[in-house]
Amino acid sequence: MISEKMKELVAGSSIIRAMFEEGKLMSTKYGSENVYDFSLGNPNVLPPAHIITAINEILVEEEPNLVHGYMNNSGFESTRDALAKSLNKKYNQQLSCNDFVMTVGAAGGLNVILKTLLNPDDEVIVFAPFFGEYKHYVSNFDGKLVVIPPNPPTFMPNLDAFEKLITHRTKAVIINTPNNPTGVVYDIETLQKLGEILTKKETEFNNSIYLISDEPYREIAYDNINIPCVLDFYQNTFIAYSYSKSLSLPGERIGYICVNPDINYKQDILQGLNVANRILGFVNAPSLFQKVIERCTDITSDITLYNQNRDILYKHLISLGFECSYPEGAFYLFPKALIADDKQFCQDAKQFNLLLVAGSAFGCSGYFRISYCVSNETVVNSLDAFTKLANLYK
Amino acid sequence: MISEKMKELVAGSSIIRAMFEEGKLMSTKYGSENVYDFSLGNPNVLPPAHIITAINEILVEEEPNLVHGYMNNSGFESTRDALAKSLNKKYNQQLSCNDFVMTVGAAGGLNVILKTLLNPDDEVIVFAPFFGEYKHYVSNFDGKLVVIPPNPPTFMPNLDAFEKLITHRTKAVIINTPNNPTGVVYDIETLQKLGEILTKKETEFNNSIYLISDEPYREIAYDNINIPCVLDFYQNTFIAYSYSKSLSLPGERIGYICVNPDINYKQDILQGLNVANRILGFVNAPSLFQKVIERCTDITSDITLYNQNRDILYKHLISLGFECSYPEGAFYLFPKALIADDKQFCQDAKQFNLLLVAGSAFGCSGYFRISYCVSNETVVNSLDAFTKLANLYK
Numbered sequence: 065m066i067s068e069k070m071k072e073l074v075a076g077s078s079i080i081r082a083m084f085e086e087g088k089l090m091s092t093k094y095g096s097e098n099v100y101d102f103s104l105g106n107p108n109v110l111p112p113a114h115i116i117t118a119i120n121e122i123l124v125e126e127e128p129n130l131v132h133g134y135m136n137n138s139g140f141e142s143t144r145d146a147l148a149k150s151l152n153k154k155y156n157q158q159l160s161c162n163d164f165v166m167t168v169g170a171a172g173g174l175n176v177i178l179k180t181l182l183n184p185d186d187e188v189i190v191f192a193p194f195f196g197e198y199k200h201y202v203s204n205f206d207g208k209l210v211v212i213p214p215n216p217p218t219f220m221p222n223l224d225a226f227e228k229l230i231t232h233r234t235k236a237v238i239i240n241t242p243n244n245p246t247g248v249v250y251d252i253e254t255l256q257k258l259g260e261i262l263t264k265k266e267t268e269f270n271n272s273i274y275l276i277s278d279e280p281y282r283e284i285a286y287d288n289i290n291i292p293c294v295l296d297f298y299q300n301t302f303i304a305y306s307y308s309k310s311l312s313l314p315g316e317r318i319g320y321i322c323v324n325p326d327i328n329y330k331q332d333i334l335q336g337l338n339v340a341n342r343i344l345g346f347v348n349a350p351s352l353f354q355k356v357i358e359r360c361t362d363i364t365s366d367i368t369l370y371n372q373n374r375d376i377l378y379k380h381l382i383s384l385g386f387e388c389s390y391p392e393g394a395f396y397l398f399p400k401a402l403i404a405d406d407k408q409f410c411q412d413a414k415q416f417n418l419l420l421v422a423g424s425a426f427g428c429s430g431y432f433r434i435s436y437c438v439s440n441e442t443v444v445n446s447l448d449a450f451t452k453l454a455n456l457y458k
Numbered sequence: 459m460i461s462e463k464m465k466e467l468v469a470g471s472s473i474i475r476a477m478f479e480e481g482k483l484m485s486t487k488y489g490s491e492n493v494y495d496f497s498l499g500n501p502n503v504l505p506p507a508h509i510i511t512a513i514n515e516i517l518v519e520e521e522p523n524l525v526h527g528y529m530n531n532s533g534f535e536s537t538r539d540a541l542a543k544s545l546n547k548k549y550n551q552q553l554s555c556n557d558f559v560m561t562v563g564a565a566g567g568l569n570v571i572l573k574t575l576l577n578p579d580d581e582v583i584v585f586a587p588f589f590g591e592y593k594h595y596v597s598n599f600d601g602k603l604v605v606i607p608p609n610p611p612t613f614m615p616n617l618d619a620f621e622k623l624i625t626h627r628t629k630a631v632i633i634n635t636p637n638n639p640t641g642v643v644y645d646i647e648t649l650q651k652l653g654e655i656l657t658k659k660e661t662e663f664n665n666s667i668y669l670i671s672d673e674p675y676r677e678i679a680y681d682n683i684n685i686p687c688v689l690d691f692y693q694n695t696f697i698a699y700s701y702s703k704s705l706s707l708p709g710e711r712i713g714y715i716c717v718n719p720d721i722n723y724k725q726d727i728l729q730g731l732n733v734a735n736r737i738l739g740f741v742n743a744p745s746l747f748q749k750v751i752e753r754c755t756d757i758t759s760d761i762t763l764y765n766q767n768r769d770i771l772y773k774h775l776i777s778l779g780f781e782c783s784y785p786e787g788a789f790y791l792f793p794k795a796l797i798a799d800d801k802q803f804c805q806d807a808k809q810f811n812l813l814l815v816a817g818s819a820f821g822c823s824g825y826f827r828i829s830y831c832v833s834n835e836t837v838v839n840s841l842d843a844f845t846k847l848a849n850l851y852k
Contacts, residue, residue, distance in 0.1 A: 065666040065723040066730040067577045067599075073737065074729045085530065106528045115526075116517055123510055132509075132707045134500045136479065168562060168711070168740060175739035183461045200737035205461075272459045313526045315745025317562070317711075329459040335468045336460040343467065343594035345569035346562060350744040351709025 073200070087419050094417060100446035102434045103419040105244065105395065107312040109365045109437070115311060118359040122352065132351055137342045138334075139166025139320070139349055143358040147320060150361035155293035163325050165337045166349035166357075168317040170280050170306035172341075174201050177276055177302050177321060178236070179344055180336035182207040186235035191221045193398065193426035195244050195278070207235070214428040217389055219246040219398065223257050230265045236274045237262065242281040242291070245426045245433040246398040247374075247391020249285060252292050259298035266300070272328045275301045280319075283310035283364040285393035286371050299326050307357060309395070309437075312365045318353040370395045373436040373443045380447050384454040395437040398423070402457040406432050412456060416449035467594070481813050488811060494840035496828045497813040499638065499789070501706040503759045503831070509705060512753040516746065526745055531736045532728075533560025533714070533743055537752040541714060544755035549687035557719050559731045560743035562711040564674050564700035566735075568595050571670055571696050571715060572630070573738060574730035576601040580629035585615045587792065587822035589638050589672070601629070608822040611783055613640040613792070617651055624659045630668045631656065636675040636685070639820045639827035640792040641768075641785020643679060646686045653692035660694070666722045669695045674713075677704035677758040679787035680765050689718050696721075701751060703789075703831075706759045712747040764789045767830040767837045774841050778848040789831040792817070796851040800826050806850060810843035 066074070083103035090099045122131055138144070144161035151157055167173035178188070184206035190198050192214040202209045210229055215222040221239070239258070241250040250258075258275075266273050277294040282305065285291050294301055303322040308314035321337060323330070341348065348354075374391060381388055381399055388399035401409035406422040406429050413420050423431030436443060460468070477497035484493045516525055532538070538555035545551055561567035572582070578600035584592050586608040596603045604623055609616040615633070633652070635644040644652075652669075660667050671688040676699065679685050688695050697716040702708035715731060717724070735742065742748075768785060775782055775793055782793035795803035800816040800823050807814050817825030830837060 066574050066726045067580075069577075070574050070730045070733065071726070073733050074726060077729065077733055084528070104528065106523075108523065110522050111526055116522075119513065119517065123513065128504050128510075129500075129502065129706065132505055132709050134478070134498065134708045171739035171741050173739075180460050180464050183463075186461075197737065201739065204738065312523065314528045315526050315742060315748075317741060317744050332460045332465070332468060335471065336464045339464065339467050339471055343591065343598065344738065345565035345567075345595065346740070347565050347711060348709060350711050350747070352746075353744070354709075 083419050083421060090417060090419070097445070099417045099419070100442055100449055101419040102436065102438065103421055105309065105435050105437060106314060107309055107365065107437045108439050109312050109367065109369050111312040112360070112363050112365055114360050114363045115313070115356060118356045119352070121359070122355045126355065131355055135348060135351065137338045137348050139164065140351070140354050140358070143354045146358045146361050147322070151322065155295070157293065157295060158325060159322065160325070162334065163323050165321040165334070165341060166354050167304070167319045167321055167341065168346045168349055169308055169319040170278055170304040171197065172317065172346050172349070173304035173306070173319050173321045174276065174278060175204060175344060176337055176340040176346070177304060178202060178205050178207065179340040180333060181235055181274060183235070185233065187231060187233045189226065189229060189234060189237040191226070191239065193219070193245050193423060193428035193431070194238070195240060196425050196427070198238055210234070211427050217387060219243070219248045219389055220250070220254055221258065223254070223261060227261050227265070230261070230273070232269045232271060234265070234273050236276055238276045238278055240278040242285055242393025244281065244394055245396045245421070245423070246389065247394045247396050248389065249289060249291060249392040255292055255294060255297040262298055262300070272300050276304060277301060278304050280306040280309045281394040284367055284370065284395060286374065287392070289392050291393070295324050299324055300328055310364050311360065313353070316350060316353045318349055318357060320349070369440060370437060372440060373438065376443050376447070377434060377436055380450060384451060386454070395435060397434040397436060398431050399434070401430055401432050402454060404430055406430055413453050416452050418446065418449045418453060477813050477815065484811065484813070491839070493811045493813070494836055494843055495813040496830065496832065497815055499703065499829050499831060500708060501703055501759065501831045502833050503706050503761065503763050505706040506754070506757050506759055508754050508757045509707070509750060512750045513746065515753070516749045520749065525749055529742060529745065531732045531742050533558070534745070534748050534752065537748045540752045540755050541716070545716065549689070551687065551689060552719060553716065554719070556728065557717050559715040559728070559735060560748050561698070561713045561715055561735065562740045562743055563702055563713045564672055564698040565591065566711065566740050566743070567698035567700070567713050567715045568670065568672060569598060569738060570731055570734040570740070571698060572596060572599050572601065573734040574727060575629055575668060579627065581625060581627045583620065583623060583628060583631040585620070585633065587613070587639050587817060587820035587825065588632070589634060590819045590821070592632055604628070605821055611781060613637070613642045613783055614648055615644070615652065617648070617655060621655050621659070624655070624667070626663045626665060628659070628667050630670055632670045632672060634672040636679055636787025638675065638788055639790045639815070639817070640783065641788045641790050642783065643683060643685060643786040649686055649688060649691040656692055656694070666694055670698060671695060672698050674700040674703045675788035678761055678764065678789060680768065681786070683786050685787070693718055693720050694722055704758050705754065707747070710744060710747045712743055712751060714743070763834060764831060766834060767832065770837050770841070771828060771830055774844060778845060780848070789829060791828040791830060792825050793828070795824055795826050796848060798824055800824055807847050810846050812840065812843045812847060
């Protein structure tokens, strides 16, 4: 008696989330120290101490009815103002508070953007491998997902294939850099070329095509690599940001949408985002955490742990003969499975208490994802299990 | 370039929200003490001190990665457990944690329920006057809103009209008691008859028809009136609850869905709610406030102020010749306008710095809503303005 669409969704319910639940069950059975759960992007690093300080200060200093009350559906102006200042300084932009809408994480933000833009059957392009939830977000508004095939071993976007698959129905393109699941960071050259292709196609089809940059991992990059600001490369750009990963606050559901100040149909779009935030039932981003963000715009969790985990796991996997590109950002490794059937590979891994996610969940079979935002102990203790897994296929 | 549907939505953007913004502008212009803003349900009563205590305790006592981290999309089990215990005691129910899904307020909850249930063109019945957002929530999932005409002067639901308008396409019925905008509370007899009609129609059409009880005002009732538990009157019932009003936390977006333990297709429904919460982009209800609720299940804001406001305003309006039913709950009065055109009436009220919402926004023209969750000072100072408004039409 649930809807037809929901029946299918329940049947194919998220593999990643199912593993999260399976991991909890295995922990109960074998003891959590004996289960190597690399399935979910639930940060192990603590939220910065500033967060707790900010909460305490807000509760003492600010008026409770303002802190916990309704505000404009786009969020507190003071919060959006602080964000504009922070991004202007960091990326040399000219943003104002009006270019921001505070959202219930990036997942909320993406739904709000797509609700605003999509007519039924509008096409939304994604690059495989991609975060599997995009499929649902696009389907929520009856859009059509168009997948650009994966481009191993670098996993940089295949821009030739991309150019060919843009049609007069293309309404939006979602990119995700640093990338989940590959850890790849798009360089300036790639973003420049991407922007040029979109500009050319907009002229060809006499249409606006919107670039949506999903950036929860923007602050998680290693070796002092430069993460370019997508606003610099294309006019019709949205950023969907989340503090889930950068401040280790995934449960709090706090993020924002930032639009390029020169975006086409700007007033319609900003009003649309505001209305979508309201009628989809978000109403507004959680208010206390908007205030927290306002006081912590330039703070990031300490990602030293992730960096260490990355190197330990990467070296071990390479020594075992795995093929894997060295990730520059996010907290994922995306190695090639040792058999063609990635689902079977991840099934096999469970006998060693290793929880991995099959690449198929990201539209890229033959690979698997390791989420290394876990404790250093889990990583070190898991190495033997990976060795045993590799030996299975020798 | 925004979607066709969104163009219409932006054009007809919420009157209530527009007035909220207008009120802020007027406050800047005339001074907030000279503007009588009765437009929005933004509680003036402080959140109970327990809330702040709970936040402080959680930040000290609990592990930050658990407090701010991901959990099952349905919410922390410990929170849902505490809720089950609380409702079991209060309403003599047999609920377990599995009968609850924590949501981003009741607005989030209603969207999650409708996403789970509705096929395109399924009918959802509401009783006028009704919270205008229901229209959008139903439209989000391509459902068809069926409106039962208002039943003045009592504004109890017209159950004869209701029975006639149930068809084989009726998938759900939304009720809201204590009611926004009328303040009416459905009594046991009404709920009993409603349940009987639904049970009869389920048999007649060999279909499940789901009752969705939107209950953000459940704890806001006066004169020790008994608010019956809807679960007692019909099997296929959802409750969508919010702490926005009862704990004065509207900005925090925290609420829950509770299903009748005997609901048809229970496992499908619970899984559907879980999936809908995830893919609509809520992912989960804000985590810190789930923990807060867990520690404050039986706490409610002090509603003495609302009670006083109700009586002062009601008496004054009656003395001015307004027709108005005496509200038993929520914090709204819904008097008859002094001219047929309620929009014009609310427009006229602005010259006295009175912000009121036209009944048309609730599907009931000829009336207007006063939201009295404001300071006592605002109420007292506004009385003259109401007198002047009434004199306009003498």
